[in-house]
Amino acid sequence: MKLVSASFLLVALIISSCFLETTMSGSDFCDSKCAKRCSKAGRRDRCLKYCGICCEKCHCVPSGTFGNKDECPCYRDMKNSKGKPKCP
Template sequence: MPSNLLRSQLTNLFISASSRSSFTHTHPLTRLEIFAALITKSRTQKMKLFFATLLLCSLLLSSSFLEPAMAQSGFCSNKCKSRCAKAAVQDRCMKYCGICCEQCKCVPSGTYGNKHECACYRDKRNSKGKPKCP
């Protein structure tokens, strides 16, 4: 269904076309072609709007799926910053420390060792059998 703007455009085109009698008599399909052109224009605008909306929704959904993986509690964030202060690879240390802290609810004190303070943290292993938590 054409919008009000399209209706007014159609009305104006029909009035101007019918006022020129030679135009109407020599080109009987022109009104139909004008109407088809306006409808096609409307459809392309709707498709552009649809794809823009689809893109926006996909961006919002992807960011909401990534957020839980990157989110850490204030407790874990602070503890892991102090634990990884002297680490050679900061981002990797923070990532695995954060994972272990969220699961174990504790982080050993200091920058190295002291894993006896948190048994869960100490016992976590990766797929190769090596300690997962820094």
């Protein structure tokens, strides 16, 4: 019985790690693009957070460290609760 439980646990762990790796690999695009976008930001951690949120929703990040938001209309048009631009 213990052998069956241990085997089941091992298989479940392997399967879950495969799903986790697949999920995390999808954010590599956003991580690299946001790192470039936020490289000169004064509050880098905050910039990376909001850039990551916007990138996941829009699947794009404008080039450069500032401006160029016309390259990605979804990113440009996303607003916060106060009606101001959400994406850095």
